[in-house]
Amino acid sequence: MxxxxxxxxxxxxxxxxxxxxxxxxxxxxxxxxxxxxxxxxxxxxxxxxxxxxxxxxxxxxxxxxxxxxxxxxxxxxxxxxxxxxxxxxxxxxxxxxxxxxxxxxxxEALGYGDSEVEYIHGERNFGGIHADVAAGQAPALxxxxxxxxxxxxxxxxxxxxxxxxxxxxxxxxxxxTAPAVGERASIRFLAMSDMETEPESTEKNVAWGASALVIGGDKLATDPATYDRLYPVDQTTGYRANIQYAMERQPDFWAIAGDLVEKGGRQLDWDEFWRHAAGEWSDFASSTPIFPALGNHENYWHPEGGSYTPPAVMRSYDKWNSYWELPRNYGTDERYEKRYYRVDYGPVTLITLDSSNGDDSDPLKDTNLAIDGVQSRVPDFNRGSEQWNWAVSELADAQAKGQVIFVQFHHMPFGTGVHSLPSGSAGIPNNEDNQSGQPMRIYHELFERYGVTAVLAGHDELLEYVQLDGVHYWDVGFAGDGLRGPGYAPTTDYVPFNQLPTEAQETHWSAHGDAPEIWNGNQLIDGGKHYGFLEVEVRPAGSHDYEVIMTPRYVFPLMDEQGEVTGEFAHRQYNKVVRVQVQR
The missing domain is CATH 2.60.40.10 (Immunoglobulins)
Structure with a gap:
């Protein structure tokens, strides 16, 4: 524990x-x-x-x-x-x-809609959430x-x-408690993203396409024979195993780069999150502080209709605000609080940004074309905005104090998934995505200038990595939801690899393309995409410097010779350990 x-x-x-x-x-x-x-x-x-x-x-x-x-x-x-x-x-x-x-x-913000009450008492409540609630009733506030x-x-x-x-x-x-700011201490933390908890995760297995490399194709393409293949364990089982491995690593804190829940405005999905984090399935959060970032799913859904409408976004924020106590940013709008913030933990500074929405007048500067930032009271992240100016100030201060700086937000800026296509409303098959991470590239100049060691993101639900101008970018995906490839099968020819800068292409690594599956007949014995997390260790090196070691870890479902899962998981790591010397 x-x-x-x-x-x-x-x-x-x-x-x-x-x-x-x-x-x-x-x-x-x-x-x-x-x-x-x-x-x-x-x-x-x-x-x-x-x-x-x-x-x-x-x-x-x-x-x-x-x-x-x-x-x-x-x-x-x-x-x-x-x-x-x-x-x-x-x-x-x-x-x-x-x-x-x-x-x-x-x-009162943590109430339930009629559809949620119907689900609790319906035949498909396989996970038994709120099974003790009287028939036809909602759980008490x-x-x-x-x-x-x-x-x-x-x-x-x-x-x-x-x-x-x-x-x-x-x-x-x-x-x-945290070490004093600037104290030369060793820190270990974990980063996850995209667990997207919901009760429906029980008995729901996700698509599990394999790299086409094994059949002589491009490593970022998908083997057509695996288009309809499902992962051998459901999402609830995979995420529970992932949490157990995370607890074993005994981190100082737990960062989550967005999409904690499937629907931020749906109370059942938050209840499911806490079953995993501080409930019947684990008490990880009881000894490990959580530092979360908002993802697009934390701004999503209203039980009376609407996905990213202002009522849906504000209902979702009210639930978010009810659970988290985070450092203040002193935003001009009270609803900007807990959306972006800074944490100092000994020699480590973690700056969390809100990448939920940008400039609504320009798709190339916006990560979610469905959110009205003004009506929904979601801060812009672009140059000159309140959040941008705050980030500049905090990055400069952390650098001046000699901190090892990490930045966390949801939308991966330099990825190869469908959310890494250019921003636009033409649709994914036409090489545009209305929830693109590309607009967050505007921050790269700040990250390089202020010596950010690594950026932790998600959204594409890919575990992948690039290095660009000395900044290490991770999509830490695969916590407990999708196990995607770069494209959506059966159409996989819109992988936006050519959208990456040359240096990012040269340093790119992904679990989909660079960890091929190894089978012995029907038994998977190694490789492939699995639920996991990124472990980050910060260690003093010499009199002033630090070494940062970033290790992607995962839970591997063991199979028998017939290809049936045994119910046990091996704890493994991918062959992509990144070591960085940080001079101070």
Whole structure:
């Protein structure tokens, strides 16, 4: 478990967590027996009107909807957030620091549309999401608990516990504060993109085309014999395995370059995200802070109609805003907050940009032709915009402080997928895409000028890499959704490789083209496209410099000789490890 996390859950839903270990049950009994004793540790305690039940009182039955997860760590502070279905205050106990009482807040933005209620109670709810909700009813609106713990020591690990009256869920984990800014420390973080969670991912296998290289064709083309082939495990299974591998790597933080959910305006898709990150399927986020970027899917869908209409975009943002506590950018519009921000974590600076929408008057400067940026209150990213000027200031400051700089946003600027075609409305078969990443190339001059080490992106759902003018670009794709090739089968002749600058063509690598499948009869034994993540390690080198090691890792579904998956996964890495010396 990440940093020794032990989130022990026993929910009211009898179908969940049936395999709890006996040792966990022992811990549960001990903790439950001391729950809500008077007093706290040597720190101070906050209070609120929704206080925990007094001795002798019984708290209402409470379901923990999202397990505690970490946000906005600094060298002296961190936030712990969790969600319940009642307004009873909870208690956060940090060992050696103190006890803190939460102030539950009803979050009306996290409601459900009629179609979502129908799905919960329909025959195709294969994953059993909200299986405990009464027939015909929607899940109750949740209450958010946020506790900010301050006055902590830098680069220090703390055990913590969240106690929630009325719930049978015991929550224990640990968090680690960031090293002081500029401190010469080793940092490891993971980057994912495009998990696009939704309940429909269960029992839904995606297309899995193979490179045409094995049949003598171009490596970026697709073997026609695999046009209709499906991946051997469904998306839920693949993403769950991916999360388990990620936890094993024990990163300091977890970056997500957009498309966390399939539909940002659909509550069920967010519920599915948290089942993986802080719920019944893992507690990764309970010990590993998440730094997310908005993708196009985080601006998408309204239950009463509309995909990228202003009501859909604003509904989606309200859900995004309800979950994340991120550093402020002090934008002129309150809805610009949490869309772009800067994080300093020891010697590392991560700058997250919002590539959702550009200049609506010029398709060549816009990444989403369907979004009205003014009506939807989505910031422009182009030269001279508020976001651009903010990025210039933050990049210059991070460089002046000698930080190792990474930039994260969703739309890959230098890729070979369909979203790397020129921006336009003529359609993909006519070599134009209305959600192109090419307009984000405008930032390359800034990245080169201010010494950005790597750019982390997604959108094309390809795992690929290019180097251009010393900047390393990754599409970290394949987290848990599509396993695409550069083109959409059966038409694969619009791969925009010739759209890349010469240096990017020469340095290009992709899982589709450069990791060919190796079969032994019906059994896949190596290679191919699989769910995974990019691991980034930043290590001190010499007296002042750093070495950055970027390793794409993946989970490989094991097969028997008949080609049937066994249910087990091997943890592997692609043969593309990029090492960079960063001089300071």
């Amino acid at each position: 990440t940093r020794g996390a032990a989130m022990l859950a026993r929910h009211h839903n009898p179908t969940e967590n049936k395999c709890m270990k006996k040792t966990a049950l022992a811990s549960l009994i001990v903790a439950a027996s001391s729950l809500w004793l008077a007093g706290c540790l040597d720190g101070s305690s906050s209070s609120n009107d929704n206080a925990a039940p007094a001795p002798g009182e019984t708290a209402p039955d409470t379901r923990v909807r999202v397990l505690p997860y970490l946000q906005n760590p600094t060298d002296t502070a961190i936030s712990v957030i969790w969600f319940t279905d009642t307004d009873v205050a909870g208690e956060l106990v940090v060992e050696g620091v103190g006890s803190f009482t939460s102030e539950p807040e009803l979050v 949740p209450y958010r608990h946020v506790v900010r713990v301050e006055g902590l020591s830098a680069a220090t690990t703390y055990e913590y516990q969240v106690r929630q009256p009325g719930s049978e869920t015991l929550m224990e984990a640990q968090f680690t």
